[in-house]
Amino acid sequence: MLGTGLATFGGVGVPYLSAKGWLSADGAFAAVSTAIGDQLFTEVFPTSPLILDPFVDELPVPEALRPLSPDAVSKLKPPPGPGPGEQNSYRNEQHQIWPSTLGLPDPIVYEIDVLVRTHSFTSSQVLPIDNAGNPTVSFDADLNRYPAGTKRSLPPSTIYGFNGTFPGPMINAEYGKPALVRFSNHLDENPMGLDRQDFGSPVWQFLTHLHNGHTAPESDGNPHYAITAGPHAHGFFPTDWVDQLYLNHPAGGDETEKQSFFWFHDHTMDFTGANVYKGMVGLYPIYDPKDGTDMGDERQGLRLPGVRTNHADGSFDVKYDIPLAIYDCRLDDGVTLHHDIHDDQFPDAHNPRTHPEWWGMTFHRHFPNHGFVGDIFTVNGTAYPVLQVDRRKYRFRFLDCSVSRIYEFKMMSSTKGPKSAVSLGYSDDELDGQYRIPDGQQCMQFTEIATDGGLLPFAIKRDSFELWPAKRREVIIDFTRYLDGHPTTKGDVVYLTNIMKMEDGRMWDSSSRFSFDPDYMVPMVKFVIGDDAPDASVLPGPNKKLRDLPPLPADWRTLAQDRKIFEVKRGSAGGEIEWLINGVQFDPENVARSLKNPQGKSPLALQPRGSFAVWEIRNGGGGWVHPFHLHMEEHRTLTRNGVDVTKNPLPSHPDDRSREDLVALDPGESVLVYRGFRTFVGPYVAHCHNLLHEDHAMMFAWSITPP
Amino acid sequence: MTGIRQVPWRTALPLALVAALGSEFWVVAVRGAVGATERTSEPFAQWVLDSAVVLPAYLVAVVVALSVARRRYGPGPLAPRQVVGSLLMVVLAATLVAAVLLAVDAVVDYRLQMQNLGRSSAHGSCTDACFAQQHRETIVLQVKAVGLGTVLALVSNVVLLGVLVALRGGRLDLSAGRSAAYPAHARVAVPRHEVLRVVPGRVRERPHRAHEGVPPPSG
Ligand SMILES: [Cu+2]
Numbered sequence: 001m002l003g004t005g006l007a008t009f010g011g012v013g014v015p016y017l018s019a020k021g022w023l024s025a026d027g028a029f030a031a032v033s034t035a036i037g038d039q040l041f042t043e044v045f046p047t048s049p050l051i052l053d054p055f056v057d058e059l060p061v062p063e064a065l066r067p068l069s070p071d072a073v074s075k076l077k078p079p080p081g082p083g084p085g086e087q088n089s090y091r092n093e094q095h096q097i098w099p100s101t102l103g104l105p106d107p108i109v110y111e112i113d114v115l116v117r118t119h120s121f122t123s124s125q126v127l128p129i130d131n132a133g134n135p136t137v138s139f140d141a142d143l144n145r146y147p148a149g150t151k152r153s154l155p156p157s158t159i160y161g162f163n164g165t166f167p168g169p170m171i172n173a174e175y176g177k178p179a180l181v182r183f184s185n186h187l188d189e190n191p192m193g194l195d196r197q198d199f200g201s202p203v204w205q206f207l208t209h210l211h212n213g214h215t216a217p218e219s220d221g222n223p224h225y226a227i228t229a230g231p232h233a234h235g236f237f238p239t240d241w242v243d244q245l246y247l248n249h250p251a252g253g254d255e256t257e258k259q260s261f262f263w264f265h266d267h268t269m270d271f272t273g274a275n276v277y278k279g280m281v282g283l284y285p286i287y288d289p290k291d292g293t294d295m296g297d298e299r300q301g302l303r304l305p306g307v308r309t310n311h312a313d314g315s316f317d318v319k320y321d322i323p324l325a326i327y328d329c330r331l332d333d334g335v336t337l338h339h340d341i342h343d344d345q346f347p348d349a350h351n352p353r354t355h356p357e358w359w360g361m362t363f364h365r366h367f368p369n370h371g372f373v374g375d376i377f378t379v380n381g382t383a384y385p386v387l388q389v390d391r392r393k394y395r396f397r398f399l400d401c402s403v404s405r406i407y408e409f410k411m412m413s414s415t416k417g418p419k420s421a422v423s424l425g426y427s428d429d430e431l432d433g434q435y436r437i438p439d440g441q442q443c444m445q446f447t448e449i450a451t452d453g454g455l456l457p458f459a460i461k462r463d464s465f466e467l468w469p470a471k472r473r474e475v476i477i478d479f480t481r482y483l484d485g486h487p488t489t490k491g492d493v494v495y496l497t498n499i500m501k502m503e504d505g506r507m508w509d510s511s512s513r514f515s516f517d518p519d520y521m522v523p524m525v526k527f528v529i530g531d532d533a534p535d536a537s538v539l540p541g542p543n544k545k546l547r548d549l550p551p552l553p554a555d556w557r558t559l560a561q562d563r564k565i566f567e568v569k570r571g572s573a574g575g576e577i578e579w580l581i582n583g584v585q586f587d588p589e590n591v592a593r594s595l596k597n598p599q600g601k602s603p604l605a606l607q608p609r610g611s612f613a614v615w616e617i618r619n620g621g622g623g624w625v626h627p628f629h630l631h632m633e634e635h636r637t638l639t640r641n642g643v644d645v646t647k648n649p650l651p652s653h654p655d656d657r658s659r660e661d662l663v664a665l666d667p668g669e670s671v672l673v674y675r676g677f678r679t680f681v682g683p684y685v686a687h688c689h690n691l692l693h694e695d696h697a698m699m700f701a702w703s704i705t706p707p
Numbered sequence: 708m709t710g711i712r713q714v715p716w717r718t719a720l721p722l723a724l725v726a727a728l729g730s731e732f733w734v735v736a737v738r739g740a741v742g743a744t745e746r747t748s749e750p751f752a753q754w755v756l757d758s759a760v761v762l763p764a765y766l767v768a769v770v771v772a773l774s775v776a777r778r779r780y781g782p783g784p785l786a787p788r789q790v791v792g793s794l795l796m797v798v799l800a801a802t803l804v805a806a807v808l809l810a811v812d813a814v815v816d817y818r819l820q821m822q823n824l825g826r827s828s829a830h831g832s833c834t835d836a837c838f839a840q841q842h843r844e845t846i847v848l849q850v851k852a853v854g855l856g857t858v859l860a861l862v863s864n865v866v867l868l869g870v871l872v873a874l875r876g877g878r879l880d881l882s883a884g885r886s887a888a889y890p891a892h893a894r895v896a897v898p899r900h901e902v903l904r905v906v907p908g909r910v911r912e913r914p915h916r917a918h919e920g921v922p923p924p925s926g
Contacts, residue, residue: 029750032732033739036859040741040851341844344836571747583748620748 027668034623041577043504046333046363047431048376049126049138050420052151054384054435055526057123061322061387062283062380064315065169067108067179080109080180080243087218088242093230095245096216096680099178102249107180108314110171112282114183114206116190117164118156119279121329121376122383125151126360128333133422133431139334139356141195154331157362158194159279160187160206162264166381167325167401168282172316174295175258175288179246183208188238195357198338199364200278201271202345205235208244209267210284211470212259212452212661214251214633217682219244222631223269224683224701227588235268248286251633252678256550259454259634259659260294261285261323261397261472269588273372273403273691277364281401283323293547294455296321298537302546304449305395305476305537320390320537323397324496324525326467327381328374328405334359340366370624371404371505371692375432377498377524384418384435386526390533391488393478395449400467403691404505406625408512410464410521411444411477412437412497418523429503433522440521443482443494447539450474453634453659455547459540460654464499464512468627468664470689473655476539479529488529495523505690507625507667513652549636549659552646553612556638556674560614563672564594564603568628568665568688568698569620579688579698586687592700605702607677614638616672619665626665626698627689634659635675642670662689677704713883714770715777721875722773722868723766726801729867730765730860731758734808737856741848742812743819761808768800777881790879794872798864805860806853813849820845 073079078086082098085091099107128138128148135148141155162168162183173179187204190196209221217225221244226235236242250257262284266275292300296308296318306321332355339352349355365372376383400407414437421431424438446462449455452472465473479494481487500511501520510517540546553559571580578585582595591605597616607613615635617628637645637656649656653664663671687699735754739747776793785793821842872879 025751026749029736029739029754032736033747033750036737036852036855037740039855040848341841342837344840347836569747571743 024668031623037577043365043370044336045330045365046336047129047131048329048331048374048434049128049152049154049333049360050422050434051122051124051126051376051383053124054418055386055523057382057385059385059387059525060380060382062167062170064172064311064317065110065112065163066311066313066315067110069313072111073109076109076111076182080107080182086243088230088236089240090231093218095243096218096682097247098245099247102247102253104176104178104247104249107178107245110179110181112162112169112181112183113164113186114280115161115164115186116192116194116196117159117161118192118194119159119161119166119381120154120156121378121381122154126154127151129422129431130333131431132427133425136333137335139359141357143357145356152360154360157331158196160200160275161279162208162282166279166281167327168264168280170283170285170323172296172318173246173248173262173284173286175248175250175286175290177314178248181208181244181246182241183236183244184241185236185238197355197358197361198342198346198349198351199274199366201235201268201275202342204238205233205268205271206275206280207235207267207269208242208264208280209631210244210246210262210264211629212631212634213246213262213284214249214257214679215244215246216680217684219246220631220684221267222683222685223267223586223588223699224685224703226269228683234270235266246284251676254550255290256548257634257659258288258547259286259452260288260450261399261454261474263325263399263401263470263472265401269586270695273695274364274366276401276691277329277362277372277403281325281327283325283399285318285321285323285397287318298535302455302540302544303536303538304540305393305535320392321395321397323399324379325381325399325401326407326524327378328402329376329378330363330374331360331376332358332363336363338365342366366692366695371690373405373432373502373505374402375434377433377522379496379525384524384526386528388528388530389479391480391490391529391531392533392535393476393480393537393539396475396477397450398467398473398475400469400471402469404469405502406469406500406508406627407467407498408464408500408508409446409467409524410442410497410499411446412440412495412521412523413443413482413493414440414495414523417493418495432501432503433498433524435523436519437495437497437521437523438519440495440497440523444477445483446475446477448473448475448655449540449546451655451658452661456655456658457546457549458542459544459546461542462654465655466500466511466664468625468662468689469691470627470629471660471662471664476537478539479527490530492529494527494529496525496527498522498524505692506623549657550676552636552638552674556614559674560616560638560672561598562601563597563614563616564605565597565616565618566592566605566686566700567595567618567620568626570624578696579693581698581700585697586699586701588701590701591703605700606705607702608707609681609704610676610678610707612674612676614672614674616670617663617665618670619668623667625667626693628663628665628686629661629689630663630673630675630686631661631684632680633675633677634661635663635673636660637663638672638674640669640671680704681706715773715881715883718880719766719769719773721871722797723762723769723801725867725871726769726797726804726864727758727762727765728754729863730801730805730808731761733856733859733863734805734812737809737852737859738812738816741816741852743816746816746819761804764804764808765801768804769797772796772800773881780881782882783880785879785881787877790872790877793879793881794868798861798868801864801868802857802861805864806857809853809856809860813853817845817849
């Protein structure tokens with residue numbers, strides 16, 4: 001209670017300024033510049049209509065994508081292969097390492113088409129509201145106008161989707177069994193005659209990145225590669241295809257580098273945010289069959305929850321092991337002006353203007369100041385879903401595939417149930433999330449078992465955890481008992497709840513760590529506890545070793561003297577905010593240069609193959625947070641603001657002791673990471689995963705050179 | 708014009724210094740908001756440096772304003788209304804300098820930003836029309852920024868220079884020589900508690916002012 005009171009008080013005091021990174025001389029300037037910027041850049045967003053019947057639609061539980069049969073593979077035009085010119089439709093590339101080179105079997109082949117289709121976030125009726133929460137007018141595709149107070153059904157939104165769905169397919173992968181995915185661009189085809197609206201790549205390109213596979217550049221889907229090789233463009237055009245080979249082999253063949261949950265998403269230069277928001281998201285859990293460690297069978301190895309069913313075609317599904325792709329969106333109200341820097345690239349939209357014909361469809365604005373946050377929170381493509389769970393343990397693989405929003409999750413119970421934020425008297429940004437549980441109480445803990453880079457060394461009990469864009473966190477939830485030890489009973493209801501308020505893409509306005517708002521409890525998934533079910537899984541205790549971390553060299557402090565330093569910060573160009581690294585915009589053709597390091601050197605971002613290095617990622621301040629992503633290998637966090645976290649992580653980032661591919665940079669924070677550059681040579685990138693920051697130049701090119 | 712020996716340096720220098728620091732704060736802050744990417748690092752150091760570099764411009768503006776005031780009101784002592792009038796001239800002159808510097812900044816930023824756009828365009832899907840739009844948006848933004856920055860500089864000059872004059876007992880000395888001869892009645896009647904409210908930290912540092920007819924603060 002006292003803590004809460006102090007945290008609330010902190011909202012107006014020194015801790016607040018400190019949290020925003022505004023407590024230094026430069027920070028004070030950043031704060032003033034930010035306030036001035038807020039006056040000069042237009043950021044107006046619609047208020048989505050209120051979903052009237054939440055927690056009725058079932059949570060979609062993805063099933064594994066089935067691979068092509070050998071016959072179907074041979075009929076691909078042309079079939080995949082290791083030879084020169086066999087990697088893409090430009091016939092100008094070859095797979096750098098075919099599986100046999102590493103003693104691995106030939107890849108399992110999947111086919112994924114990028115398609116124009118539709119998606120519905122809810123089947124519920126909606127009530128159109130304005131930003132004060134009052135009922136307002138609405139429209140339809142024929143420009144009919146409906147008076148305020150009219151309940152409506154939502155039109156489906158147009159998506160660009162992997163195999164035409166959102167989220168796209170899930171590939172269940174296994175270490176030791178390479179997978180090859182043929183991605184084909186069909187975005188020029190529009191068989192349903194859909195309105196493509198005014199966002200997504202204007203020339204219908206795509207570029208798929210498996211985040212964060214240890215992958216050769218030609219299969220990595222990054223703009224440094226795409227501009228300098230392969231398509232020599234932002235991405236692949238309609239009718240192009242590309243074979244992306246995922247070796248499912250840990251970096252350096254090192255067991256401690258094994259990961260557990262990838263996802264694949266679009267990475268087209270300048271349009272990643274819009275394409276991902278338009279649906280280009282797929283899931284890629286990866287299991288480890290070695291000694292049954294983590295193979296999706298709870299009777300073996302670490303005995304993590306999962307009941308595996310093998311299919312004849314080599315694919316498999318795992319029950320009680322569910323990915324949760326978290327995504328926020330905003331639906332058009334028909335009266336908000338569409339206007340951003342890309343207006344001229346969508347001539348059919350005739351922006352700037354309003355689009356009542358798009359009422360109820362996804363709204364996107366590129367015109368960036370802070371980022372993009374939605375007011376409807378969805379899980380696996382469904383807003384406010386319900387999941388009937390067996391009374392046992394589950395493994396949930398959380399992924400934040402939102403453009404900018406950060407979440408903090410807590411398991412809560414509520415006697416009175418969800419109430420719409422409107423009915424509680426809220427307005428404007430306080431409507432984000434649409435529903436609240438005003439009497440919410442934490443009722444369960446999470447057992448965190450994995451981060452971005454796979455299994456933790458030891459499980460961590462968490463009351464809540466943060467999920468930043470592109471990050472993954474895996475947890476076990478035991479639905480048999482509550483926090484206080486009492487058993488659950490059939491019919492009990494618990495909610496996965498977001499307690500982080502984030503009114504724009506800059507950073508949170510309140511969370512457990514800063515300025516906690518005890519009234520902000522947004523239920524996102526309703527779990528209804530059902531019958532008992534057999535459960536052979538074992539909850540890992542605090543001393544149960546899950547997976548060792550890759551070792552750090554004893555002399556990492558010495559290595560750090562010669563580190564490469566990359567500072568991320570805000571600038572401006574072309575009439576909009578730009579996001580820079582070391583003072584410059586993303587140059588897709590040339591590798592970046594480090595700031596001057598303690599040895600007085602400013603090296604280029606080049607690493608010999610097989611090398612390891614310390615890199616520093618620095619937040620240049622200004623009251624922003626950045627989820628900073630480094631492609632190709634996981635890193636270990638060494639220090640945060642100079643504090644060694646290799647043995648004892650800070651309370652602010654308790655799972656820093658893990659493998660990760662995203663550096664969560666608090667305002668003004670500087671983080672040292674250690675990682676390897678193994679197996680492949682060629683062009684890669686590192687970038688902010690606030691996708692509007694990434695699309696506005698907060699990215700840099702780096703490369704691995706032959707040893 | 709005023710000869711160099713007739714310049715009231717003791718008045719002009721502090722006014723110019725305060726105007727430069729105050730106005731340049733906004734110039735640097737506006738640059739942080741809309742400036743070209745290369746020019747937004749280490750704003751605090753930039754502010755100190757910029758203020759030093761442009762101080763002569765502010766000094767010239769202040770001297771000119773004071774000489775106009777002197778021609779109009781004579782060397783003084785000035786009546787309260789004349790002090791306010793002179794102060795306003797100084798504020799306007801300093802703000803004019805700030806506006807010019809903001810405009811120069813905008814032009815420099817615009818050129819750098821266009822170069823950046825050109826560089827990233829080599830790969831872009833941004834068409835000619837898209838570039839034309841980015842040029843337009845940049846110009847509109849820079850013009851708006853100059854306007855907003857000028858208003859902020861004006862307000863800060865009114866406040867800061869006003870406070871400075873108030874702290875000096877409400878006097879504005881337009882004579883080139885020493886100012887000790889000024890009789891008390893030449894001051895603008897700034898109530899003592901108003902001055903103290905602006906800078907409460909100074910309360911105990913200035914008891915010597917008591918002889919000028921204002922009772923010392925009680926407690
Ligand atoms: Cu960022």
